[in-house]
Amino acid sequence: xSSPTAFRQRVSEAVADERVVRAVxxxxxxxxxxxxxxxxxxxxxxAIRELAAQIKQHTLxxxxxxxxxxxxxxxxxxxxxxxxxxxxxxxxxxxxxxxxHGAKLAVKAKSMTSEEVxxxxxxxxxxxxxxxxxxxxxxxxxDDDRPSHIVTPxxxxxRQQIAQAMARExxxxxxxxxxxxxxxxxxxxxGIFRRCDLGxxxxxxxxxxxxxxxxxxxxxxxxxxxxxxxxxxxxMGIEKLVPRLxxxxxFLKLLARSSTGQxxxxxxxxxxxxxRADDPDGPEELxxxxxxxxxxxxxxxxxxxxxxxxxxxxxxxxxxVYRNLGGHAYGxxxxxxxxxxxxxxxxxxxxxxxxxxxSSLCGACQVVxxxxxxIPGLLVRLRARTRSSQPLLKRVAVRLWKWVMKLPTRYAWAxxxxxxxxxxxxxxxxRGGPGPLGAWTHSRDLPIPPKQSFRQLWRKRLSDER
Amino acid sequence: MEVALFVTCLTDTFFPRVxxxxxxxxxxxxxxxxxxxxxxxxxxxxxxxxFHAEAAALARRMIPIFEPHEQVVTPSASCATMVKTHFPELxxxxxxxxxxxxxxxxxxxxxxxxxxxxxxxxxxxxxxFDEPVTFHFPCHAREAYGPEDLHxxxxxxxxxxLCLPEHADLCCGFGGVFAVDYPEISGPMLADRLEDLAAxxxxxxICNEGGCTLSLAGGAHRRGLPLRFKHIAECLAxxxxxxxxxx
Amino acid sequence: MNADQNQPWNSRAWRSELPPGRAAVxxxxxxxxxxxxxxxxRASLPQELEQAVRQVIAGDDLPARFTQAAASxxxxxxxxxxxxxxxxxxxxxxxxxxxxxxxxxxTDSPLGKRATDDLGNRLTADGFAPTTAVDDETLFSADAAxxxxxxxxxxxxxxVCPSGPGLARGASLLPPVHVAxxxxxxxxxxxxxxxxxxxxxxxxxxxxxxxxxxxSLPANINLITGPSKTAxxxxxxVTGVHGPRHVHVVLVSP
Numbered sequence: 030x031s032s033p034t035a036f037r038q039r040v041s042e043a044v045a046d047e048r049v050v051r052a053v054x055x056x057x058x059x060x061x062x063x064x065x066x067x068x069x070x071x072x073x074x075x076a077i078r079e080l081a082a083q084i085k086q087h088t089l090x091x092x093x094x095x096x097x098x099x100x101x102x103x104x105x106x107x108x109x110x111x112x113x114x115x116x117x118x119x120x121x122x123x124x125x126x127x128x129x130h131g132a133k134l135a136v137k138a139k140s141m142t143s144e145e146v147x148x149x150x151x152x153x154x155x156x157x158x159x160x161x162x163x164x165x166x167x168x169x170x171x172d173d174d175r176p177s178h179i180v181t182p183x184x185x186x187x188r189q190q191i192a193q194a195m196a197r198e199x200x201x202x203x204x205x206x207x208x209x210x211x212x213x214x215x216x217x218x219x220g221i222f223r224r225c226d227l228g229x230x231x232x233x234x235x236x237x238x239x240x241x242x243x244x245x246x247x248x249x250x251x252x253x254x255x256x257x258x259x260x261x262x263x264x265m266g267i268e269k270l271v272p273r274l275x276x277x278x279x280f281l282k283l284l285a286r287s288s289t290g291q292x293x294x295x296x297x298x299x300x301x302x303x304x305r306a307d308d309p310d311g312p313e314e315l316x317x318x319x320x321x322x323x324x325x326x327x328x329x330x331x332x333x334x335x336x337x338x339x340x341x342x343x344x345x346x347x348x349x350v351y352r353n354l355g356g357h358a359y360g361x362x363x364x365x366x367x368x369x370x371x372x373x374x375x376x377x378x379x380x381x382x383x384x385x386x387x388s389s390l391c392g393a394c395q396v397v398x399x400x401x402x403x404i405p406g407l408l409v410r411l412r413a414r415t416r417s418s419q420p421l422l423k424r425v426a427v428r429l430w431k432w433v434m435k436l437p438t439r440y441a442w443a444x445x446x447x448x449x450x451x452x453x454x455x456x457x458x459x460r461g462g463p464g465p466l467g468a469w470t471h472s473r474d475l476p477i478p479p480k481q482s483f484r485q486l487w488r489k490r491l492s493d494e495r
Numbered sequence: 496m497e498v499a500l501f502v503t504c505l506t507d508t509f510f511p512r513v514x515x516x517x518x519x520x521x522x523x524x525x526x527x528x529x530x531x532x533x534x535x536x537x538x539x540x541x542x543x544x545x546f547h548a549e550a551a552a553l554a555r556r557m558i559p560i561f562e563p564h565e566q567v568v569t570p571s572a573s574c575a576t577m578v579k580t581h582f583p584e585l586x587x588x589x590x591x592x593x594x595x596x597x598x599x600x601x602x603x604x605x606x607x608x609x610x611x612x613x614x615x616x617x618x619x620x621x622x623x624f625d626e627p628v629t630f631h632f633p634c635h636a637r638e639a640y641g642p643e644d645l646h647x648x649x650x651x652x653x654x655x656x657l658c659l660p661e662h663a664d665l666c667c668g669f670g671g672v673f674a675v676d677y678p679e680i681s682g683p684m685l686a687d688r689l690e691d692l693a694a695x696x697x698x699x700x701i702c703n704e705g706g707c708t709l710s711l712a713g714g715a716h717r718r719g720l721p722l723r724f725k726h727i728a729e730c731l732a733x734x735x736x737x738x739x740x741x742x
Numbered sequence: 743m744n745a746d747q748n749q750p751w752n753s754r755a756w757r758s759e760l761p762p763g764r765a766a767v768x769x770x771x772x773x774x775x776x777x778x779x780x781x782x783x784r785a786s787l788p789q790e791l792e793q794a795v796r797q798v799i800a801g802d803d804l805p806a807r808f809t810q811a812a813a814s815x816x817x818x819x820x821x822x823x824x825x826x827x828x829x830x831x832x833x834x835x836x837x838x839x840x841x842x843x844x845x846x847x848x849t850d851s852p853l854g855k856r857a858t859d860d861l862g863n864r865l866t867a868d869g870f871a872p873t874t875a876v877d878d879e880t881l882f883s884a885d886a887a888x889x890x891x892x893x894x895x896x897x898x899x900x901x902v903c904p905s906g907p908g909l910a911r912g913a914s915l916l917p918p919v920h921v922a923x924x925x926x927x928x929x930x931x932x933x934x935x936x937x938x939x940x941x942x943x944x945x946x947x948x949x950x951x952x953x954x955x956x957x958s959l960p961a962n963i964n965l966i967t968g969p970s971k972t973a974x975x976x977x978x979x980v981t982g983v984h985g986p987r988h989v990h991v992v993l994v995s996p
Contacts, residue, residue, distance in 0.1 A: 223882065389634070468676070
């Protein structure tokens, strides 16, 4: 359970972990450069972003009819649809599906939604061994860790940690070589893929027109998880819909470019129903589980646009706060700028009130967001929503600020007082001070204000000169 | 042309020289400059922190002070955005204030925007630098101009040795109240930015935002980095011979 | 006007009233519809997308664009003619020291109905062990697979492999080497063109209950844009994670 104190504690630990901070710096800068270069290759990136924003906004505003169309199409193609109002229901539905089929071994492709509802624990408790198959998530799982980025989950881990975890779990010879480690994972997981009886994936885009699930992956585990087992469960947030097949290129041309700097992910998989009678392979059953878990609360409200998010991770990569904290400090499945919005909005404003405040509002996220979510603007609105839970001292300080600023005489008086509150260390700078001045001087000095303010200068000489 | 100067509380208190430079440059290009003395603060810190009632109170205070003037110019892009974008938002539901807020929004300009759009000034043509220079693009200037614009004004100056920072657009960690709320995050962000600026090789940093300058200059001083910060208004005033260069 | 200023929507309130099973889906959509009844949607659905989105036009040199794009994502493109495509494939397989080869060519492919037999005979003659079997044992142990494609996209260098009668998904996924035969006539310029084609297959059904059959789409389509890869370990790029490590395209032009 997050609380302001817990958040601050995580933040302190995070900024002190030099190794992770360095790793996150390297990883995010690399991706920022690659993604910027990739976006420049588009003829008109701004126009595509605008289209993507509009298509998503339209879909959200008309969600009932697109949901209806999507459901009908999935069922017509032989799939089954379930609705999970919350995380509990999602876990129950998927465990029931597993139980109905006597599933004992489940494979999972990377799905943030499944982490949001804590699916793995529930399946394990129900006697279903659940194996993450995305390499990064696999390593997170075998090392009892948590992902720190929504696209590349282990940017906080170095090869020694990975090597130790792999040797421990698979019994392989210890190696730190990335190629060898990947080969070990491939062999190990291939065995699992051969034997699994349930596959769980997320969905990047659900197409209402045809009931098609679009899943974008790089490793091949997404294909394995939706092809090998008899039963494929696709867990999809209700906001993942797009109206038409021809809307997909708009998003596909932005997703990988914004996420990792590739033109497309290696595999763009379009799933329309379970296997047909004549198909040599594929799942016998497809279950689409629609997840609400607080999303519908945001529709038609001032925060609806956060539901446009296509989970590309671009905002994380470019965020200077994320770069210095890493993902774990956010205490949520969704870190970074988008996480600072969706975590309080989906999981409780009061619990997570600090997240929106831990931002300088620099707007770098807004510049790169492929669906043009006004992240800084929404962060300010969230701050306004949670104003009553701001620390007392801050509320008093803001009222005091307003009081001072209401009269020029008070303002001038404050200007007179300020240098007297600061202790000049002899060179025109202060290194400490009471209250907020102490926080300021945590990492920087404060210049002693010049003897003459501008308005004094104006009165003395500027006003008469022409 | 008559212009009222909205100097901003930070510039008034910490960087009066920037205010003076703005006045001198505007006069040089033919403006009559007034300074409405009732002005205090536009309320941006309150607004960004989510204290919108307090911010609205300060907006209502500021609007009549500038109402009598044809144009309002401010050296701070973030304060300009506060007036232009957020005053109308804050007062959208108040019949008495909505239109007045929109009128003020329309006639308020960030300094460089005013020079370019209302006075048709080619900024680069009037700038010259006698030492290597780099720049910090303030995040909140984005609504007024972009990092490419700032880069171009400097790059096309009459005389310049422009040293680019590795990342043109990187937050200095100020973020208003954020610096004081979360110093443990703001600090490392500041360190990243200073390292980037220092690595450019230049010692003079063009920075057009009081908050950023306060943060960056304070951080540079704490670390003993030989970086100095100037607003482009000061550079213009010096290049035009309107003010003595400050070393 | 924000709808939530009027009526606080509390999804928790109706959650406990949901019927079990499939009925919950309809109940939710109905509840959502009631909730949004007074909300005026302001964002219209854009109809003209191409102007902004299209990167490659029909008049471009598609084979050249495809080759360039494919190479940039790590696909190895080999030009071939209707006369020598089989020996080109042989060369590729030899380079990988492949022996057991899964051959999966769609009978509708431009290579012709006899292509599978012809290729099979040729590979056998050249000392390989071709098979059209697609059971687990075969797919998991094969050294390579040769498949046809449904389309190839010049813009992105992607090859499109659908499922269908005689078309196993595992063929382009399980063996470590995948050779995709692309006939020049199968090239489409841009991603837009490919998805417009899919839309046409579905019939662009109007909003509301389905009127056309989405089962006209294959159950599974993969746009393959490179060899399987990851950079999860310290950002180091490694290929051949779960899918093929080597993907070759034999581009057959008349």
